[in-house]
Amino acid sequence: MSAELELPDNVILTRMDQFVGWARSYSLWQYPFVTACCGMEFMSVSSSHYDTDRFGAAFPRFTPRQSDMLMVTGTITHKQAPILRRVWEQMCDPKYVIAVGACAISGGFYRNYATVQGCDRVIPVDVYIPGCPPRPEMIIDGIMKLQEKIRNQKQVY
Numbered sequence: 001m002s003a004e005l006e007l008p009d010n011v012i013l014t015r016m017d018q019f020v021g022w023a024r025s026y027s028l029w030q031y032p033f034v035t036a037c038c039g040m041e042f043m044s045v046s047s048s049h050y051d052t053d054r055f056g057a058a059f060p061r062f063t064p065r066q067s068d069m070l071m072v073t074g075t076i077t078h079k080q081a082p083i084l085r086r087v088w089e090q091m092c093d094p095k096y097v098i099a100v101g102a103c104a105i106s107g108g109f110y111r112n113y114a115t116v117q118g119c120d121r122v123i124p125v126d127v128y129i130p131g132c133p134p135r136p137e138m139i140i141d142g143i144m145k146l147q148e149k150i151r152n153q154k155q156v157y
């Protein structure tokens with residue numbers, strides 16, 4: 001005999017993991033670690049035209065302790081690498097990292113002694129956004145990819 005559960009229309013059932021993932025994906029507090037020209041394009045993403053508020057990801061925090069989404073935007077030199085690592089370490093878990101642009105991903109065309117050949121040599125990266133610089137639509141797409149990843153991963157409480 002199957003017992004069907006009858007619920008009122010205004011009651012929604014979900015799993016705790018899904019609910020927390022949904023909430024986290026729409027309340028991202030970004031820390032922009034901007035070092036070079038990709039920052040110009042990144043600024044336009046924050047403008048009203050592109051409106052990242054729609055994704056709950058617009059408001060920058062300039063302290064890593066209040067941020068959970070680190071946007072590495074631009075070239076990382078070996079001198080900056082320990083600073084980037086320290087910023088990442090100061091962020092509370094769960095935390096996410098987006099590498100914005102060719103330089104952050106791979107050093108770009110700066111293949112020299114001074115440049116880190118990708119910020120993932122210093123910190124773990126969740127989403128890579130290619131381009132030199134990436135268009136605002138690509139950055140928004142990257143944020144949406146991160147949201148999808150957060151919603152689908154096992155949540156840590």
Ligand code: SF4
Binds near residue numbers: 037073074104132
């Ligand atoms: S990827 Fe291109 S635009 Fe971005 S920081 Fe490097 S050189 Fe500048």
